[in-house]
Amino acid sequence: MNFILEENEEIIKKSADIGYGGKLSRSNNELILTNRSIVLIKKSLLGKVSDIIRFPLSDIAISNGKAQVALGQRDIVTPTLDIYFKSGVQSFRFTWEDEVNEWVNEINFVLTGNSDIYKKDDLAEDILKMTDTFVKASKDVKKVFGIDSDKIMSAKCPSCGASVKGKAGETVECPYCGNYYTFDE
Ligand SMILES: [Zn+2]
Numbered sequence: 172m173n174f175i176l177e178e179n180e181e182i183i184k185k186s187a188d189i190g191y192g193g194k195l196s197r198s199n200n201e202l203i204l205t206n207r208s209i210v211l212i213k214k215s216l217l218g219k220v221s222d223i224i225r226f227p228l229s230d231i232a233i234s235n236g237k238a239q240v241a242l243g244q245r246d247i248v249t250p251t252l253d254i255y256f257k258s259g260v261q262s263f264r265f266t267w268e269d270e271v272n273e274w275v276n277e278i279n280f281v282l283t284g285n286s287d288i289y290k291k292d293d294l295a296e297d298i299l300k301m302t303d304t305f306v307k308a309s310k311d312v313k314k315v316f317g318i319d320s321d322k323i324m325s326a327k328c329p330s331c332g333a334s335v336k337g338k339a340g341e342t343v344e345c346p347y348c349g350n351y352y353t354f355d356e
Contacts, residue, residue, distance in 0.1 A: 172220045174212055180205045182333040182347050184277050190249070190264030202263055204277055209254065228282060230256045238282040242271045324354055
């Protein structure tokens, strides 16, 4: 059983070790966000794909310009991504809270163009700003020397159509199918 992208469907985000279902269900599933759907790749005990469930993004409720997705808590140690579909809520168990927040932002970005739902706390924000300044400074230095190899480019994987990102001249592995793609210099 293979997950096949639909025409013009692109993979945006992918996470492993996802739990789905009752408390005793396995947590070795994969969750994929595309520009169309959230796809749950259910795996058997031996890691084989046993089922593929598509949840269309168009079924996610939107209210006040926000997609109804949120970080939940199954128990003290298990953060969940709770998605409110028109047909009911679906809950996916994650390992890390931050990863759930990234999903919340990405889903919002795809559905509403707003990716700023979860903001880092002030300290984290300051660190981000500092990092930003350093990155800018080093870019300026590179510009002075005429080096601009830092630009991230995007291309379609020739094998599966997923979007791959990389720099000029770099060879990257497609996050979905494992095919290698080399960006032009
Ligand atoms: Zn690919």
